[in-house]
Amino acid sequence: MTGSVIFDPLLEWSLVWAAVALAALFVAAAAWRGLSGWWLRGLAAVVLLAALFNPSFQQEDRTPLTDIVILVVDESASQRIADRPDQIAEALSEIEAEIATLPGTELRVVPLGDGEGDQGTLLMTALAEAMAEEPRARLAGALLLTDGQLHDIGVAPEMPAPLHVLLTGRAEDWDRRLIIKNAPAFAILGEPVTLTLRIEDQGAVPDEVATGTAVIQIAIDGGPAQSYRVPVGQDLDLPVTLPHGGMNVIQFTLPTLAGELTDRNNAAVVQINGVRDRLRVLLVSGEPHSGERTWRNLLKSDSAVDLVHFTILRPPEKQDGVPVNELSLIAFPTRELFIDKIDEFDLIIFDRYKRRGILPALYLDNVRQYVVDGGAVLVAAGPDFAQAASLFRSPLGDILPAEPTSIVIEEGFTPEVTELGHRHPVTEGLEAFAPVGEDGEPKWGRWFRIIDMVSVSGSTVMQGIDERPLLVLDRVGEGRIALLGSDHAWLWSRGYEGGGPQLELLRRLAHWMMKEPELEEEALIARAEGQSMTITRRTLGAATGDLELTAPDGTVSLVPLEETRPGRFEAVVEGPEIGLYRLREGDKETVIGLGPSAPREFETTIATGALLEPAVAATRGGVIRLADGTPDLRAVRAGRPAAGRGWLGITPREAYLTADVTVTPLVRAWLFLLLGALLIVGAWLREGRR
Incomplete structure (x- = not known):
């Protein structure tokens, strides 16, 4: 219970003050005129004005409230390195015990995790909320249990009480980090692209480490890493030439040094999509035929394809007596194409070609050597492939994946994808591109010629009559070769009996030969969307093992892969935190x-505490390292030093x-009236007697 004297005027304050001014005027006039009772008039005015002010005694029944201390506990990712979690747990326990001993004081603990996405530590936002x-x-008061690394100092709230920082970490901490300052999203194959890197040391770097150079390891697509020694503290321009089209994953890693605070910033991944400036294709047609124009139209329909097409119209054995200088034909530049410039082509197609000298x-x-060294050849076989002039009976036969039996079958059949083909990326799901027949079921048009072959290597992904090989793919050295055992693929392009997916098949064949990662038979592919990863394991095998997933903090977990369609196993994983994840299944890594x-x-x-010092100094608070011990808490008066x-x-x-x-009036109204009347x-x- 507390009491105080208050004034509760009977009129509006403006009227009360007007009455005061009027009374003072009247008293002054009486004194100026020399009235002997002017002072009694003045006392009477004071009494009446006091009545208007209505002095009262106010009594309050108060319930004291506890004081509140806010403790924001930074539990972001940077607070989970070294021994900082132990420091946080110990300090939190001691502060709770300390607050419990202070009378009338409560503690509000506010945990703070990582900001959404990559916003960082929003410490001041948490305090303001x-x-x-x-x-x-x-x-x-407010306490911030943090490492002092925050990313929203600009929204620091105005503090009505002291603000203090309890700093984790140690004075002797040091760290080395890798920074990717510049990395393009796209690059043209065969042309170097420049990445800008920087290696920085932070904190109390030991003398034996501060040598001015560091070892960096670079790996592409999870392959073997190569080590280089580079300067520390300087921007490094690194020219990189992408090895293949599609997504190229380049990983940079700094070896973890003894005593380093964390290795979470020792690695970086750059994903660059390799695009071909132009796809150079050499198409050699052995003779004019119905499918020749189809091949040309398919290749010319893509503006990114540079096509060089030669059709042999007048073979050497044709002797018609016409002088060569009178012919409007272009001589076949054999030496220029197959000796001088063969390496400039990305793909060579032999369409019904046979040996003619x-x-x-x-x-x-x-x-053949061009393929072994990394080139790509597609042989579209015609009837001549089964004869003595077949390409199989040339040096190119050493790398062809199937051998002709000299039998040509001319009979209608529908090409089919083999069991292996359903798992191979070139032909898997190809049925989805088939036209729909009258019965509502997908159906391809028929072909009417197949060259009888015996597969000797590679993968038979399509078959014809009596399961004879129709399309065989193989890897030779660093290159790839494909053999199509029919020259009737053009019927699909012409829409015969509904046609078929010749364009899609050719596109996949070309991309597979160009070694696009999306069409590799054995591949481990991961795609990220937000915090979710879609992991795809493609294989020609019937099953796969569990995926080994290594999180950014080093923890390893096994993720089962579920077969979604033949040859394709997938899993969707929610990443618990942002950072670099390593995936491994069998001999495939990414x-x-x-x-x-x-x-x-x-x-x-x-x-x-450098970032927080201005806000702390404004409230006369303090910054104390927990490594020096948890501080005591004391009560201080407002405005005094608080640390x-x-x-x-x-x-x-x-x-x-x-x-x-x-509220009780100090003087009754009748008493004011009586005193005023008497005065x-x-x-x-007095004035009448005078």
Whole structure:
């Protein structure tokens, strides 16, 4: 119970003050005129004005409220390195015990995790939100249990009480990090692209480490890493030439050094999509036929294809007596194409070609070597493939995946995808491109010729009559070769009996020969969308093992893969945190980054109070390292220093809740009236007697 004297005027304050001014004027006039009772008039005016002010005694029934101390506990990713979790747990326990000993004081603990996406540590946002939920009149102080690395200092709230920082980490901490300063999203194959890297040391770097150079390891698509020694603290321009089309995953890694704070920022992944400037294709047609124009139209329909097409119209054995200088034909530039410029082509197609002496065995052997060295050849066989002039009976036969039996079957049949073909990326799901027949079922049009062959190597992905090989794919050395055992694929393009997916088949064949990762038979592919990873394991095998997933913090988990369609096994994984994930299944490895490989939390990992010092100094608070011990908490008056050696201060607010208020006038109204009347009568009598 508390009491105080208050004034509760009977009129509006403006009228009361007007009455005061009027009374003062009248008293002054009486004194100026020399009236002997002017002072009695003045006392009477004072009494009447006091009645208007109505002095009262106010009694309040108050319930004292506790003071509130807010403790924001930074539990972001950078607080989970080294021994910081132990420091946090110990400090939290001691602060809770310390607050419990302070009378009338409560502790509000606010945990703070990682910001959504890659926003970093939103420490001040968490403090402002916690303050908004508490009355400012009860806030006695705020403690920030953090490493001092925050990313929203610009939204620091105005503090009505001291703000203190309890700093994790140690003064001797040091760290090395890898920064990718510049990396393009696309690059043209065969042309170098420049990446800009930088290696930085932070904190108290030991003398034996501060040598000015560091070893960096670079790996592409999870392959073997190569090591290079590069300078520290300087921008490094690294020219890179992509090895293949599609997505190229380049991983940079710094070996973890003894005593380093964390290795979470020692790795980075750059994903660059390799695109071909132009696809150079050489199409050699052995003779004019119905499907020749189809091949040409298919290849010319893509503006990114540079096509060189030669059709042999006048073979050497044709002797019609016409002089060569009178012919409007272009001589076949055999040497230029198959010796001088063969390496400039990405794909060579032999369409119904047979040996006629135009291409000597030396040139065909050069084509064979071109494939072994990484080139690609597609042979579209016609009836001549089964004869003595077959390409199989040339040096090119050493790398062909099937051998002709000299039998040509001319009979209608529908091409079918083999069991292996349903798992091979070139032909898997090809039925989805088939036209729909009258019965509502997908159906391809028929072909009417197949060259009887015996597969000797590679993968038979399509078959014809009596399961005879129709399309056989094989890898030779660094290159690839495909053999199509029919020259009637053009019937699909013409729409015969509904046609078929010749365009899609040719596109996949070309991409497979160009070694596009999306069409590799054995591949481990990961795609990220937000915090979710879609992992695809493609294989020609019937089953796969569990996926080994290594998280950014080093924890390893096994993820089962589910077969979604033949040869394709998938899993969807929610990444618990942003960073670099390593995936492995069997002998296939890959990496993927959720968000940046080195998140914002790990850009700077050395604990420091520099960012928070201005906000702390404004409230006369303090910054204390937990490595020096958890400080004591003391009560200090507002405006006084709130920090010292080994202690931090909070300001008691003495807030209360008023339960009841009683107001009692100090003087009764009749008493004011009586006193005023007596003084007025006294003034009248004194002046009348005079």
